[in-house]
Amino acid sequence: MSEPLLPPIGMLAELTHRCPLQCPYCSNPVELLKADRELDTQTWLDLFSQAADLGVLQVHLSGGEPTLRRDFEQLIAGLSARGVYTNLITAGVGIAEGRIEAFAEAGLDHLQLSFQGARPATTDRIGNHRGSHEKKLETAHRARAAGLPLTINAPVHRHNIEEVPEFIDLALSLDAERLEIANVQYAGWALANRDRLMPDLAAVNRQADIVAAARERLAGIMTIDFVTPDYFAIYPKPCMGGWARDAFMVAPDGTVLPCHAAQTIPSLRFERFGDRRLAEIWTDSPAFNAFRGTDWMHEPCRSCERREIDWGGCRCQAMAIAGDATATDPACVKSPIHNRMAMLTDAAQAKAAPEGKESFIFRRIGAATRPDTRAEPAH
């Protein structure tokens, strides 16, 4: 009944939690790690080498802002020496002169650059960093000049969902091969800011139509990947392609996790690379085995024909909304509490502040534990 354990294909390495931006939708955990908790160069290189041995073919280098690591060139070189495909996920702010060229030289395969808005004012406001839009444009030009293939990543929410057509123009003007229009996943900081970010149904539907038309129009010119919004879905996404099925992630301190938000499931304990070898964690860690395959499922998932398509959806969303990590993802229409998703989106709309006046909980160390300030006048 349960399929044999396969080796992982992909790994997301969150090299650091440090970042010049403070996006309120950030997928990092609300408890951010300081620089002194980060793995050193040699440990990352060992980890990458063990990952390649295990069967990892692709590593996404992320953060925080991964280029804040001064050893970033060395980390790329280590991966590329093993033939691993490297993808840099960057905010593109503050990358020193000459470094992008050095990344390319070290063997970087692809660069993914986030834009918080298609308009400078939106980018600067959402990332809480003045001048960031300009710097991102410059990063895109430098990446192309260095011969690097480029994806533009647009995380979408209430405050920029109407900019989708402009995101498409922006990505084309920057000569990107790919545009990723990603509706925010409400975990980490995005969950803390859910009421401040959730779009309404009409905007979601308009966006879906625009993306569908653009995809058709731009076949062979630019690929558009679309991460659909969970709260308006009928079926959930196969989160991470299924829990501990073909990908995993590593936090800055070396904690190996099945997904971004896994640490929000209080019953699980996660292991750190260094205490154990990566292969042992992948195969034996009780946390990885907790929701692997389909044996852990209850009804309605257990007998559902989609159980090996979406793997019951996201465990962390089940935890956050149903209060039970073994429940069916409430994004699924078959979940007994599916209607809670609509209640949550309605509640978010009811609380929406006038555009431009939203008081986000910006992503910074300690911020999420501060009292909610949204009743105060905007400043």
Next chain:
Amino acid sequence: MMAALRERAIVSSRSVPSLPRHVRIQYDPVRQAFAVLSPEKVFWPNEISLDILRRCNGQSSVERIIADLAADYEAYPRDVAADVVAFLQEWSDKLLVKL
């Protein structure tokens, strides 16, 4: 403003396909199979797809690729042509092959 920087390429017998910089074919010793690596996805091409992709070397024309494949598979070029062209058009539309 965004005057089309690129245009959709259409396969012809004179196209000379190649793999763009963000795509590569690689043998995976763990799974003992060839993988096609791209920014988000890893593909596991079947034998015929792999045979086409490997000939996307920036030197052989589509006509030549069809003739080679026909010889390898002991088929008539006209019997493999449609499949090869359809495959290349699909991969070009996804920006995984350059024409």
